[in-house]
């Protein structure tokens with residue numbers, strides 16, 4: 001297996017549990033790319049049914065949070081009881097337009113998780129004064145770094161860090177027909193040649209380059225660029241979406257950085273319209289959006305930055321966003337994209353099913369770990385707010401919308 005984001009790690013766990021010996025090769029830090037950048041929301045499908053219809057994306061997602069909840073409680077495999085749950089629920093509210101009210105009504109259709117209106121006395125201070133009803137939605141929010149750590153730790157001996165360009169070579173018999181994989185650990189002076197029955201590519205956007213090397217068509221993948229915003233300072237910890245008709249106008253999740261400051265990650269529409277904007281323009285736009293959706297928000301002393309990241313997804317026939325995970329099978333190569341963090345277990349289950357056609361699986365008795373002793377192990381990726389150095393403060397005259 002190649003790629004140790006949420007998809008690769010969950011799949012490694014599932015293959016091990018099904019009795020299959022698997023090795024995961026990570027090229028950088030675990031979760032680099034999308035998983036570490038994700039907002040960690042375990043979507044139940046609500047976000048995808050805001051237009052008032054139960055979409056295919058909502059149908060795919062709606063069964064998933066229950067499985068995650070069991071794993072997070074240590075009641076199902078993989079045991080994620082060590083993973084940090086940043087919030088057990090988040091808030092959802094609409095702008096004043098009639099459209100957004102319809103959207104909120106539509107959101108209550110046919111899903112396992114339905115929004116419950118929050119009485120004023122229980123409302124976070126930040127949402128006081130917001131127009132319309134505020135809802136509470138029992139969708140959990142995870143800390144992505146701790147998720148990666150929690151998945152990887154029990155599997156550590158089967159995960160190696162190998163530079164994909166200089167330390168990994170494929171020997172193929174034709175497109176998608178891998179005969180051997182040669183791995184090197186240059187610094188440790190180690191070499192290993194493997195004859196895998198199946199090669200599983202779960203490397204996010206890295207799948208394109210790997211497919212090139214295996215003479216497979218790179219058009220199986222589409223990239224969706226995003227440009228999201230981070231702000232830190234004296235902010236309340238908050239998790240919520242403000243919806244405007246069927247769109248998520250802003251989507252906010254919070255974390256604490258290593259200095260103990262609250263950091264807000266702001267996505268939703270912001271990260272899509274932001275793609276065409278400079279960092280400065282996006283910060284100004286986000287500031288205006290936040291002050292518009294939170295009448296009581298005080299941004300004094302906050303520092304801001306932005307981040308660009310691509311979502312990597314499997315292509316669909318129409319070029320639209322996939323509703324579910326995508327998995328392609330060519331020769332003895334499987335290539336997958338979970339589409340959403342929350343769908344990683346579904347993708348993993350399908351990989352196990354396909355591998356089971358080629359390799360006899362031992363059912364419920366887990367396989368002994370496939371391990372390469374002495375090989376370098378990858379670290380876990382660090383959140384963007386720990387890596388980025390260029391944060392800017394807002395000029396004091398623009399901190400509040402209404403200075404006078």
Ligand SMILES: Cc1cc2nc3c(=O)[nH]c(=O)nc-3n(C[C@H](O)[C@H](O)[C@H](O)COP(=O)(O)OP(=O)(O)OC[C@H]3O[C@@H](n4cnc5c(N)ncnc54)[C@H](O)[C@@H]3O)c2cc1C
Nearest residue numbers: 003005006007027031033034035038039041204206341342
């Ligand atoms: C800003 C943002 C917010 C999101 N929020 C949510 C959310 O709230 N809820 C949700 O369900 N989904 C969310 N998603 C989607 C979710 O993050 C992704 O669907 C999911 O993380 C993809 O996981 P992955 O393992 O396929 O890829 P990645 O996380 O990108 O992992 C790929 C792994 O492969 C490694 N790799 C890359 N190239 C190579 C190579 N050549 N050789 C070896 N290793 C390689 C990388 O280092 C990395 O470890 C969000 C995505 C983004 C970008």
